[in-house]
Amino acid sequence: MxxxxxxxxxxxxxxxxxxxxxxxxxxxxxxxxxxxxxxxxxxxxxxxxxxxxxxxxxxxxxxxxxxxxxxxxxxxxxxxxxxxxxxxxxxxxxxxxxxxxxxxxxxxxxxxxxxxxxxxxTDRLAALGRTSAKARVGALLLEWRSRLRAGDGSIGESFSLGLTQEEVGDATGLTAVHVNRMLRQLEEEGLIAREGQRVTICDERALMAATNYVDRYRDLDLGWLPAGR
Amino acid sequence: MxxxxxxxxxxxxxxxxxxxxxxxxxxxxxxxxxxxxxxxxxxxxxxxxxxxxxxxxxxxxxxxxxxxxxxxxxxxxxxxxxxxxxxxxxxxxxxxxxxxxxxxxxxxxxxxxxxxxxxxxTDRLAALGRTSAKARVGALLLEWRSRLRAGDGSIGESFSLGLTQEEVGDATGLTAVHVNRMLRQLEEEGLIAREGQRVTICDERALMAATNYVDRYRDLDLGWLPAGR
DNA sequence: CGTAGCATTGAAACATGTCAAGTAAGGTGG
DNA sequence: CCACCTTACTTGACATGTTTCAATGCTACG
Incomplete structure (x- = not known):
């Protein structure tokens, strides 16, 4: 620059x-x-x-x-x-x-x-329109981890989700009650672990496969930009 | 310009x-x-x-x-x-x-x-996340009318919706079958009328109230634009 | 005239929402 | 330091909206 x-x-x-x-x-x-x-x-x-x-x-x-x-x-x-x-x-x-x-x-x-x-x-639109409640909640977790990691490279599989379940529901188009159930299910299936506010992605591959999550902040191509002044 | x-x-x-x-x-x-x-x-x-x-x-x-x-x-x-x-x-x-x-x-x-x-x-995101099937279908009809009208001022309450019900469903996050039922309901309630591809908005006020539709191509404020060259 | 796509309708299955009750955790004033 | 209060989380039973599956009719087009 x-x-x-x-x-x-x-x-x-x-x-x-x-x-x-x-x-x-x-x-x-x-x-x-x-x-x-x-x-x-x-x-x-x-x-x-x-x-x-x-x-x-x-x-x-x-x-x-x-x-x-x-x-x-x-x-x-x-x-x-x-x-x-x-x-x-x-x-x-x-x-x-x-x-x-x-x-x-x-x-x-x-x-x-x-x-x-x-x-x-548009990714979120497709998630709301065409994916299950479990997939939407899982995608939100993956999105948070990847965005937090962008600001702090030291973040690994575990991070603090500073949202109430009601907020997760309002973001994913679900009720707080159902968010709770989906988190529990993801936990029972071994995809994530929880401990208070802290969430750990246990099986990233499986979670990504289950949610169609794509990190849109990666693989950018800005080669066409004009020269700086 | x-x-x-x-x-x-x-x-x-x-x-x-x-x-x-x-x-x-x-x-x-x-x-x-x-x-x-x-x-x-x-x-x-x-x-x-x-x-x-x-x-x-x-x-x-x-x-x-x-x-x-x-x-x-x-x-x-x-x-x-x-x-x-x-x-x-x-x-x-x-x-x-x-x-x-x-x-x-x-x-x-x-x-x-x-x-x-x-x-x-984001309007569509909110519609998918938080409104009923009927509201989503109704909003799509209002959106089409308003956008078609922007290109052809002579369009009134009636227009041709060049979409299959499956396409309407894929846009609103519903199945084609359910879209069909929602169109029928809107018709039975007197909000719209149908005749082949043609749709007529019969009660615009009621339809807008039922759908939270907002025309985002109106009431713009571009006063801040720099001068033309 | 046959065929293919689209619309329509009914019945049953399923996912998610609603309501209600109970528990755990944290903050605040006494 | 405790008692209280609020907020969030958890869980179960039940209600509802939407999907799925299947069958039928319609229309246009080759």
Missing amino acids: TPAERDTLERLEERTRTVRRGGILRRSNDRSGELFVLRSGLMMTYVLLGDGSRQILRFHFPGDMLGLSGLVYPEAPETICAVTESVVCPFERSALAQLVEAHPRLASMILAYGQIDRVSL | TPAERDTLERLEERTRTVRRGGILRRSNDRSGELFVLRSGLMMTYVLLGDGSRQILRFHFPGDMLGLSGLVYPEAPETICAVTESVVCPFERSALAQLVEAHPRLASMILAYGQIDRVSL
Whole structure:
């Protein structure tokens, strides 16, 4: 990355804001056009439906860009909320416009990043539409491990899932009760082990085969990017 | 739009390729990095799962940009297929890189377009995760009407749904049999009327209330875009 | 006129949701 | 340090929505 590019990115992260556990960064129908970079912590995006049920759309890990939907919608379509205490760096849409003008390669990277996000969403769509409850829960576990590992290479087969079973259910389109049963089944089949918040992937091959999980953050090809400025 | 911008877009659409009904433009795991603009016809993107079931991820209408996932993945994660005979304009990833370098405003528009796409996907995700079969089928009908109308303002309450019930099922995460029953129910409740391929929305208010459908192509805010070049 | 794909319908099986009760763990005020 | 309270987890019995399987009818097309 060129010095100018690095400088531009750093300027996006000049200000910071802390959101405490459970705190809401942006509520659905809010009129804020701000965007954010997640610096630390874990967050999620969800929607509430008319009947009060919730669908969690995405989990966000450090480095993710949040609130991109503010680029098009004057009213936020989704709620962004902190799963654990988090620090975000807010910036204005106009700052993004400047970035796109000055740094085509960064703009292309953001465009590419959006595609990863989009393909991950389609994976989850296919999971909700066409796979069993057990497969969905298993896929969520694999996704969490792989994303946590991206931020901390020392993570092995075992990690702490900082979610309640109700949250797992809202992400996978299941009830908390059924999530509980599926976790138990995965455990009885020897695919995972549990101990409080901690989950261990015991048989990765079998779990991946049972869930069709694909890690979309691997095997990227960014060879087409323009030169840096 | 500036003359230079218009010219750049036209150059993307220099070549054309015709895909006949049912033809496949790009198969999952293909290594092609081409992108496309859909000029005419209707297409869809889907994935096939290990057990042979299919999840339709998106329907594409004229003007849509296809195959953006090729920007990051050397192997296509999805299959793109023609619902009706279609004409697409293929172009290279490098052409997009040039566009981003030369025309920041167009780049920003593509970025913004990606957000519409992404939010539509999350709407469908919430529908699959948290709404009933009837609501999902109803939402699909509303979506089709609104997208067809965007291309042809003369379309009113009645339109031709060029999909088999199996395709509707693969898009909504249901079986063809159940789609049939849901259509019948919607009809019996007076929300829609059917006549062969033709569907009429009889009670739009009630249908929208029953489905939580939101038209994501309306009420956009692109005020932040940089100036054209 | 035959055939192939699609739509329709019924009955039964299955997966997941709902409700209810009980347990374990953690935080807080006395 | 304890008693309490809240929140999350666990489990069972039952209800419901959706799938599966199978049979039939319809329509278009060669």
